[in-house]
Amino acid sequence: MDGFQQRREQKKHAILETATTLFMKHGIQKVPVSEIAKKAGVSQVTIYNYFDNKHTLVHACFLYYVDQALLEFERIVESDMPFPDKIKQIIFNKKETSQINEEFYHYLMKEYTSGETNYIEKIYVEKAVPYFTQLFEEGKKLGYIDPNLSQEAILFYIKMFKDTMQQEEVYKRVLPLTEDITNIFFYGLFGKREND
Amino acid sequence: MDGFQQRREQKKHAILETATTLFMKHGIQKVPVSEIAKKAGVSQVTIYNYFDNKHTLVHACFLYYVDQALLEFERIVESDMPFPDKIKQIIFNKKETSQINEEFYHYLMKEYTSGETNYIEKIYVEKAVPYFTQLFEEGKKLGYIDPNLSQEAILFYIKMFKDTMQQEEVYKRVLPLTEDITNIFFYGLFGKREND
Amino acid sequence: MDGFQQRREQKKHAILETATTLFMKHGIQKVPVSEIAKKAGVSQVTIYNYFDNKHTLVHACFLYYVDQALLEFERIVESDMPFPDKIKQIIFNKKETSQINEEFYHYLMKEYTSGETNYIEKIYVEKAVPYFTQLFEEGKKLGYIDPNLSQEAILFYIKMFKDTMQQEEVYKRVLPLTEDITNIFFYGLFGKREND
Amino acid sequence: MDGFQQRREQKKHAILETATTLFMKHGIQKVPVSEIAKKAGVSQVTIYNYFDNKHTLVHACFLYYVDQALLEFERIVESDMPFPDKIKQIIFNKKETSQINEEFYHYLMKEYTSGETNYIEKIYVEKAVPYFTQLFEEGKKLGYIDPNLSQEAILFYIKMFKDTMQQEEVYKRVLPLTEDITNIFFYGLFGKREND
DNA sequence: AATGAATGAGGGTTCATTCAT
DNA sequence: GATGAATGAACCCTCATTCAT
Numbered sequence: 088m089d090g091f092q093q094r095r096e097q098k099k100h101a102i103l104e105t106a107t108t109l110f111m112k113h114g115i116q117k118v119p120v121s122e123i124a125k126k127a128g129v130s131q132v133t134i135y136n137y138f139d140n141k142h143t144l145v146h147a148c149f150l151y152y153v154d155q156a157l158l159e160f161e162r163i164v165e166s167d168m169p170f171p172d173k174i175k176q177i178i179f180n181k182k183e184t185s186q187i188n189e190e191f192y193h194y195l196m197k198e199y200t201s202g203e204t205n206y207i208e209k210i211y212v213e214k215a216v217p218y219f220t221q222l223f224e225e226g227k228k229l230g231y232i233d234p235n236l237s238q239e240a241i242l243f244y245i246k247m248f249k250d251t252m253q254q255e256e257v258y259k260r261v262l263p264l265t266e267d268i269t270n271i272f273f274y275g276l277f278g279k280r281e282n283d
Numbered sequence: 284m285d286g287f288q289q290r291r292e293q294k295k296h297a298i299l300e301t302a303t304t305l306f307m308k309h310g311i312q313k314v315p316v317s318e319i320a321k322k323a324g325v326s327q328v329t330i331y332n333y334f335d336n337k338h339t340l341v342h343a344c345f346l347y348y349v350d351q352a353l354l355e356f357e358r359i360v361e362s363d364m365p366f367p368d369k370i371k372q373i374i375f376n377k378k379e380t381s382q383i384n385e386e387f388y389h390y391l392m393k394e395y396t397s398g399e400t401n402y403i404e405k406i407y408v409e410k411a412v413p414y415f416t417q418l419f420e421e422g423k424k425l426g427y428i429d430p431n432l433s434q435e436a437i438l439f440y441i442k443m444f445k446d447t448m449q450q451e452e453v454y455k456r457v458l459p460l461t462e463d464i465t466n467i468f469f470y471g472l473f474g475k476r477e478n479d
Numbered sequence: 480m481d482g483f484q485q486r487r488e489q490k491k492h493a494i495l496e497t498a499t500t501l502f503m504k505h506g507i508q509k510v511p512v513s514e515i516a517k518k519a520g521v522s523q524v525t526i527y528n529y530f531d532n533k534h535t536l537v538h539a540c541f542l543y544y545v546d547q548a549l550l551e552f553e554r555i556v557e558s559d560m561p562f563p564d565k566i567k568q569i570i571f572n573k574k575e576t577s578q579i580n581e582e583f584y585h586y587l588m589k590e591y592t593s594g595e596t597n598y599i600e601k602i603y604v605e606k607a608v609p610y611f612t613q614l615f616e617e618g619k620k621l622g623y624i625d626p627n628l629s630q631e632a633i634l635f636y637i638k639m640f641k642d643t644m645q646q647e648e649v650y651k652r653v654l655p656l657t658e659d660i661t662n663i664f665f666y667g668l669f670g671k672r673e674n675d
Numbered sequence: 676m677d678g679f680q681q682r683r684e685q686k687k688h689a690i691l692e693t694a695t696t697l698f699m700k701h702g703i704q705k706v707p708v709s710e711i712a713k714k715a716g717v718s719q720v721t722i723y724n725y726f727d728n729k730h731t732l733v734h735a736c737f738l739y740y741v742d743q744a745l746l747e748f749e750r751i752v753e754s755d756m757p758f759p760d761k762i763k764q765i766i767f768n769k770k771e772t773s774q775i776n777e778e779f780y781h782y783l784m785k786e787y788t789s790g791e792t793n794y795i796e797k798i799y800v801e802k803a804v805p806y807f808t809q810l811f812e813e814g815k816k817l818g819y820i821d822p823n824l825s826q827e828a829i830l831f832y833i834k835m836f837k838d839t840m841q842q843e844e845v846y847k848r849v850l851p852l853t854e855d856i857t858n859i860f861f862y863g864l865f866g867k868r869e870n871d
Numbered sequence: 872a873a874t875g876a877a878t879g880a881g882g883g884t885t886c887a888t889t890c891a892t
Numbered sequence: 893g894a895t896g897a898a899t900g901a902a903c904c905c906t907c908a909t910t911c912a913t
Contacts, residue, residue, distance in 0.1 A: 095872090116312045116313075117312075119906075119907055119908080120907075120908060120909085121906095121907075121908090129873080129874090130873060130874045130875075131874090131875095131908090131909085132873070132874060132875085132909090132910085132911095133872080133873060133874075135908090135909070135910085136872070136873075140908075140909075141907095141908065141909090226472065231472060231473065232472045232473070232474070233466075233470070233472065233473060233474020233475075235474065236463055236466070236467065236472070236474065237460065237463050239460055239463075240460045240463035240464055240467060241467075241472065243453075243456075243457055243460065243464065244464070244467050244472065247443060247444070247447045248443070250447070251443045251446070251447070257439075260439075261439055264433065264435055264436045264439065267432055267433050267435075267436035268436055268439065268440070270429075270432070270471075271432065271436060271437075271440050271471060272471055272472065273471045273472050273473045274429070274470065274471040274473050275467060275468060275469045275470040275471035275473075276422065276427060276428045276429065276432070276437065276440065276468065276469050277427065277428070277429060277469045277470050277471075277475070278428070278429020278431060278432065279429075279473070290897090291896085291897080294897085315881080315882055315883080316882080316883065316884090317881090317882075317883090325898080325899090326898060326899045326900080327883090327884090327899085327900095328884090328885085328886090328898070328899055328900085329897075329898055329899075331883090331884070331885080332896095332897070332898075336883075336884075337882095337883065337884090483893095487893090508704045508705075509704075511885080511886055511887080512886075512887060512888085513885095513886075513887090521894085521895090522894060522895045522896075523887090523888085523895090523896095524888090524889085524890095524894070524895060524896085525893085525894060525895075527887090527888070527889085528893070528894075532887075532888075533886095533887065533888090618864065623864060623865065624864045624865070624866070625858075625862070625864065625865060625866020625867075627866065628855055628858070628859065628864070628866065629852065629855050631852055631855075632852045632855035632856055632859060633859075633864065635845075635848075635849055635852065635856065636856070636859050636864065639835060639836070639839045640835070642839070643835045643838070643839070649831075652831075653831055656825065656827055656828045656831065659824055659825050659827075659828035660828055660831065660832070662821075662824070663824065663828060663829075663832050663863060664863055664864065665863045665864050665865045666821070666862065666863040666865050667859065667860060667861045667862040667863035667865075668814065668819060668820045668821065668824070668829065668832065668860065668861050669819065669820070669821060669861045669862050669863075669867070670820070670821025670823065670824065671821075671865070682875095682876090683875080683876080686876085707902080707903060707904085708903080708904065708905085709902090709903075709904090717877080717878090718877060718878045718879080719878085719879095719904090719905090720877070720878055720879085720905090720906085720907090721876075721877055721878075723904090723905070723906080724875095724876070724877075728904075728905075729903095729904070729905090
């Protein structure tokens with residue numbers, strides 16, 4: 088990559104970074120392109136030179152975010168910490184991946200899971216699911232996960248926890264309950280019984 | 284209430300119904316007041332005669348929705364079906380209460396749980412929590428719920444399931460997994476073991 | 480006038496009173512008919528039953544105000560106080576007639592002196608000018624007014640003072656200068672010279 | 676200033692010019708931003724690019740007008756025409772400075788003299804008063820102005836004349852009386868006496 | 872390639888006025 | 893005759909996007 092290309096990539100990166108942060112903080116509709124431009128220190132038109140329109144930009148931000156999240160995810164799954172800790176980190180580590188949140192997250196969910204394209208699905212299948220599979224296998228082998236459970240169900244379950252924790256307010260309120268919730272996570276409402 | 288009042292209430296109801304539906308379907312920012320007016324068969328200004336501004340309208344829609352949901356909730360909790368069925372219904376009965384969803388839901392969450400007022404919290408504490416408490420007591424007495432779990436944790440857990448199911452796409456995908464998920468719900472990832 | 484008529488007149492009067500007050504306080508454009516209705520304790524439509532439209536209402540308010548002002552004016556001119564005091568009162572008695580002011584006053588001026596109708600002119604010629612004439616004659620006879628001055632010029636001069644004083648802010652600022660200004664009024668910038 | 680800046684200033688100037696004229700002619704509330712845009716040959720949004728909102732635009736128009744008026748004022752005061760002619764020009768030269776009038780003028784007066792900021796006062800004290808002072812000194816030295824009169828009173832007096840003349844209709848009606856009014860201005864109602 | 876300037880389309884809101892009871 | 897309800901028209905303002913340099 089030559090110098091031109093490099094600077095181009097840097098600028099693109101800056102825009103992406105700024106936009107993603109803003110979208111995550113305030114939601115998509117509430118962030119005008121003009122504000123992204125101002126905060127990123129470029130002209131609006133420059134943004135349009137890199138991304139066809141706002142929608143495309145949002146799309147790119149999403150991919151950018153997913154990439155970061157997957158990296159973090161990979162780090163956790165492939166680390167050598169005990170299985171339960173991996174799970175805890177995945178569920179509770181909101182702050183580590185970079186705080187995605189609410190409006191942005193759900194806009195994406197809406198935008199990308201409904202209708203034709205379904206990018207989230209695609210990304211997940213292609214990239215995240217392998218890690219999850221690996222994680223679940225480990226869990227089953229170690230006896231933490233019921234081997235009768237379908238992978239889809241487990242995936243849903245863990246994703247539900249993870250997504251729920253993404254919400255700032257929920258996260259704050261639930262933090263003191265970490266112990267209980269981890270228990271519920273593994274043993275459900277029924278709880279862990281003596282004779283296990 | 285005289286005829287005037289009655290018709291007034293009817294119209295207000297119609298607007299509320301229309302607005303709530305639209306907000307739930309497309310999100311708040313994407314639904315112009317003008318569209319609500321058209322769909323409700325009234326003039327835009329009429330809406331402003333009933334609700335001071337869009338924000339107020341959204342607020343009213345929220346209360347309207349909550350009322351409906353609570354009614355349904357009460358019906359389930361106080362019915363005489365078996366405990367597990369109650370739970371299933373609460374979690375999976377998305378379609379029965381009226382399909383709340385995504386942007387609207389999260390706008391409200393954002394709007395009402397952050398900052399000073401926190402209406403959702405207030406409503407929940409005042410109205411929903413009593414029902415939940417009653418439900419949990421029943422579950423504990425019948426041995427379905429670990430009595431060591433804090434009420435807050437249980438509340439979080441069940442609400443998480445319920446909220447997750449509110450999302451159209453998730454719901455559709457997860458429906459075939461009902462059995463597995465109900466199992467997870469009660470027994471967690473660890474699953475139900477023989478000797479229980 | 481029968482009871483019906485009387486009540487009708489009372490209601491009309493109430494509307495007029497309210498409207499005039501509001502117009503004088505906030506200006507015409509800033510006072511919606513709805514507010515007049517609310518403050519007067521009647522329905523908007525009632526106002527429209529009495530006055531064809533807002534313009535007509537403003538017109539009526541003007542006449543209503545002028546009547547009051549003329550009454551006050553007559554009282555002063557025909558009283559037996561010394562001539563200079565009469566002048567002072569006419570110029571400075573803002574508070575006595577009821578505080579007309581700024582936007583309302585100038586809206587009227589604009590609305591009624593420009594174009595076809597010119598109501599102010601008509602009213603003045605018909606009603607106020609006779610009093611002024613009488614006043615000027617007295618002033619000339621007593622040596623306070625230069626007999627060579629045309630009536631129009633005097634009229635302009637005194638009206639200018641009077642109108643200027645109608646402006647709240649001016650009035651307040653100028654009050655401490657009453658003595659000087661009265662002097663200027665009679666003797667101009669040149670001032671009163673010894674040998675007069 | 677480069678070409679960009681220059682064109683920007685030109686456009687801003689054009690908008691200001693158009694807006695000021697329209698405001699002065701019809702009043703502020705009666706002139707929609709859209710009309711200014713159309714008359715100035717720009718898009719409505721362009722106006723918002725230059726001025727944050729309508730209020731800001733009005734403010735700018737005011738300053739623009741004041742600047743022009745002061746320039747003209749300076750020209751008169753520092754010219755070498757006889758003192759009485761200076762006065763006449765100041766009072767009667769409505770058409771020369773650019774015709775400010777009524778609603779605009781009084782809106783400003785209302786807007787800017789009431790409450791905290793009081794821009795008119797500030798501008799006058801800072802910029803106009805020095806010229807007035809110089810003018811009054813000259814008048815006193817030449818015997819045209821009574822040296823016992825306070826500067827405030829003189830200021831009020833001359834400003835009153837000037838403001839009154841700003842009103843289109845008044846101006847037209849009074850023009851034939853110029854001689855008389857100039858006399859009144861200097862010698863008041865009492866008039867000039869022989870032995871002066 | 873990058874920018875300042877410009878804009879069409881649309882959204883929330885207000886208000887004078889009319890309709891229907 | 894009086895009112896509550898309803899509305900068309902208009903206004904201020906925002907934003908994604910394009911133009912021109």
